[in-house]
Amino acid sequence: MEKNLNYKLKEEGTNSLDLGDYIEYDWKKAYIFTPYTTEVDMKKVLGLTFHDPVNMSIRDDRELLVVIKEDNTFEYMSVDLRYGYLQQKGEYITPENDVIEITHP
Numbered sequence: 184m185e186k187n188l189n190y191k192l193k194e195e196g197t198n199s200l201d202l203g204d205y206i207e208y209d210w211k212k213a214y215i216f217t218p219y220t221t222e223v224d225m226k227k228v229l230g231l232t233f234h235d236p237v238n239m240s241i242r243d244d245r246e247l248l249v250v251i252k253e254d255n256t257f258e259y260m261s262v263d264l265r266y267g268y269l270q271q272k273g274e275y276i277t278p279e280n281d282v283i284e285i286t287h288p
Contacts, residue, residue, distance in 0.1 A: 185260040188248070192266035192285060202250075202281040209253040213276040215269045215283075216247040225249070229257070237261050264288065 184205050191200055202213060216225055219242070222235040229249060236259060239247055246262040246269055262269060267285040276283065 184258070185262075188260055189263055189266060192262065197267070197285055199282055199284050202248075202276055202283055203278055206250060210250050210278060211253055213248060213250040213271075213281075215271050215276075216249065218243040218245065218264070220247070231255065231257065233257070 184207075188200075188205055191197060191205075214228055216228075216239055219240060221240045222233070225235060225239070225247075226233050229251070231251070233249075235247075237245055237247060239245065244264050246264060248260045248262055248269065250258050250260075252258065265288065267287045270284040270286060272280070272282070272284070
């Protein structure tokens with residue numbers, strides 16, 4: 184999923200994507216964490232035990248997309264900011280409202 188998502192961001196003229204098109208399992212919420220977000224802040228938002236896999240608190244080249252599955256487990260994707268910045272429209276993304284805007288650098 185991470186590879187496909189980063190590939191989509193590389194495409195010229197891509198200004199949005201439907202996140203659900205990239206998720207092959209039942210999910211209920213997704214969150215985008217921007218550079219310099221601390222692990223403590225991510226845990227508060229997610230409400231789950233979570234270990235930051237990419238050290239977001241010191242990174243300025245990545246965003247982290249965390250998808251919460253129906254069974255309260257999660258999957259994450261590291262998004263390379265060279266290709267674009269993801270923008271969620273609300274507090275979180277849901278299967279019913281899964282369009283993410285992309286801003287290119």
